[in-house]
Amino acid sequence: EVELLESGGGSVQPGGSLRLSCAASGFTFSSYAMSWVRQAPGKGLEWVSTISGSGGDTYYADSVKGRFTISRDNSKNTLYLQMNSLRAEDTAIYYCPKGAYNSPYFFDHWGQGTLVTVSS
Amino acid sequence: DIQMTQSPSSLSASVGDRVTITCRASQGITNSLAWYQQKPGKAPKLLLYAASRLESGVPSRFSGSGSGTDYTLTISSLQPEDFATYYCQQSYSNPFTFGPGTKVDIK
Numbered sequence: 001e002v003e004l005l006e007s008g009g010g011s012v013q014p015g016g017s018l019r020l021s022c023a024a025s026g027f028t029f030s031s032y033a034m035s036w037v038r039q040a041p042g043k044g045l046e047w048v049s050t051i052s053g054s055g056g057d058t059y060y061a062d063s064v065k066g067r068f069t070i071s072r073d074n075s076k077n078t079l080y081l082q083m084n085s086l087r088a089e090d091t092a093i094y095y096c097p098k099g100a101y102n103s104p105y106f107f108d109h110w111g112q113g114t115l116v117t118v119s120s
Numbered sequence: 121d122i123q124m125t126q127s128p129s130s131l132s133a134s135v136g137d138r139v140t141i142t143c144r145a146s147q148g149i150t151n152s153l154a155w156y157q158q159k160p161g162k163a164p165k166l167l168l169y170a171a172s173r174l175e176s177g178v179p180s181r182f183s184g185s186g187s188g189t190d191y192t193l194t195i196s197s198l199q200p201e202d203f204a205t206y207y208c209q210q211s212y213s214n215p216f217t218f219g220p221g222t223k224v225d226i227k
Contacts, residue, residue, distance in 0.1 A: 037164075044207065044218060044219075044220050044221045045156075045158075045164065045207055045209070045218040045221075046218065047209075047215055047216045047217065047218065050216070059214050059215075061215050062215070095163055095164075097164075100166075100169060102169075102170075103152070103169070103211050105152075105211035105214075105216045106152075106154035106166070106169050106209060106211040106216075107154075107156075107164075107166060108166045108169075108175065109166075110163035110164055110165070111163060112162075112163055113163060
């Protein structure tokens with residue numbers, strides 16, 4: 001059974017940094033692209049970033065480009081999101097969905113998310 | 121960037137009703153469309169991909185159709201567990217945008 005467990009969320013001041021982690025199990029982690037998708041309180045879903053199975057290819061939404069870095073450690077079955085220069089508008093639940101077998105860019109399994117709050 | 125719109129933004133329906141939600145892309149996405157269901161406080165769940173392919177384990181009352189820029193999600197007979205918010209998402213090009221969602225609630 002696929003399991004995805006996000007962690008690392010919390011409260012941080014504007015301009016601060018946070019690193020999110022996503023521990024994966026139940027599938028061959030290195031074979032699948034992984035992503036981060038966020039949801040601001042009461043709002044819709046926003047794709048944030050995607051990384052290929054090998055980690056060699058990464059993609060970012062314009063809203064986070066240059067501030068966030070996606071990475072993965074396939075030996076630890078773990079995905080990361082390093083978030084720097086955080087802004088109030090980054091406040092959201094962050095999910096780490098798994099890419100589907102036939103496309104990296106839609107998502108067949110999701111974790112329960114971790115909440116990031118950016119506020120002074 | 122490809123913009124995704126959905127209509128309606130919300131609807132009220134009764135158990136047993138047939139429900140149709142429309143998703144429109146700002147340019148053609150060659151059936152690279154997924155539909156998700158999200159219940160309050162829960163993560164999204166994949167329902168359909170490639171516009172019309174049902175994800176494993178999803179009830180057959182859910183179906184999808186469309187081509188080019190216009191796509192639909194249909195629930196043939198609404199069940200109590202189907203009251204939720206539904207999102208479309210294009211996987212055709214970066215950024216992989218979601219629609220704004222359609223909330224289905226009880227009439």
